[in-house]
Amino acid sequence: MINIDDLKFGQDGLIPAVVTDYYTKKVLTVAYMNAESLKISMEEGKTCFYSRSRKCLWRKGEMSGNYQHIVSIKADCDRDALTVEVIKDGPACHLGTDSCFNDYVYKSEELGEFSIDGLYELLEGRKKDKPQGSYTTYLFEQGIDKILKKVGEECTEVIVAGKGGDKAETTFEIADLTYHVLVLMVQMGITNKDVLEELAKRHVIDHKVKQQKMK
Numbered sequence: 001m002i003n004i005d006d007l008k009f010g011q012d013g014l015i016p017a018v019v020t021d022y023y024t025k026k027v028l029t030v031a032y033m034n035a036e037s038l039k040i041s042m043e044e045g046k047t048c049f050y051s052r053s054r055k056c057l058w059r060k061g062e063m064s065g066n067y068q069h070i071v072s073i074k075a076d077c078d079r080d081a082l083t084v085e086v087i088k089d090g091p092a093c094h095l096g097t098d099s100c101f102n103d104y105v106y107k108s109e110e111l112g113e114f115s116i117d118g119l120y121e122l123l124e125g126r127k128k129d130k131p132q133g134s135y136t137t138y139l140f141e142q143g144i145d146k147i148l149k150k151v152g153e154e155c156t157e158v159i160v161a162g163k164g165g166d167k168a169e170t171t172f173e174i175a176d177l178t179y180h181v182l183v184l185m186v187q188m189g190i191t192n193k194d195v196l197e198e199l200a201k202r203h204v205i206d207h208k209v210k211q212q213k214m215k
Helices: 035-044 116-129 135-142 144-164 167-188 192-214
Strands: 015-021 027-033 048-051 056-059 068-075 082-088
Touching (some): 027 035, 027 082, 035 048, 035 056, 035 068, 116 135, 116 167, 116 192
Parallel strands (some): 015 082
Antiparallel strands (some): 015 027
8 A cells, every 4th residue: 555645746736547437347537636635535435536627626426426436546657647446326427428438539340359248238239229130139029038948048058068077168158148148137127237236245245254254
């Protein structure tokens, strides 16, 4: 752990702070802090920034209610920039979007990174637009019973592959199961964040149990 005094603030007394979502790791916004706003952020556990346009401190969410609860703050190797991991109560952008970063300037078609969030968004699009010839469209049109049946079938196939000890086959079947579980989640309105938050609760409980056992 380092102290605020170890940080290198600019000539204007500010240090850039890149705010990221604790669950998705998505960059939410880039703001600035001075020593006072950083101290307030650490004391209150919620982000407080310095507005360069208004020349004053501002607490994220004080007007909108979209507070950002701080999980961690890290400094870079030069101590002149920060990353702030947060759990947010609502949209990060004043435009009402999840992140301030939405408009691509460039995107490689070959090197685009796959993500579970990206797949989830694609499935949401399939449910909304229902393009013809899509297997996902077929599942949504058949409804919850068909989706649950497929989840059950894929669970069985994972078990069979795992029991057989074939790593490649098991990986293939887990991917199939993951896809169908995501379809189920979209159908029921369960988000990736909902699942991650539930897992985080269990992590805290598991940590407490381990501590009790060590006593």
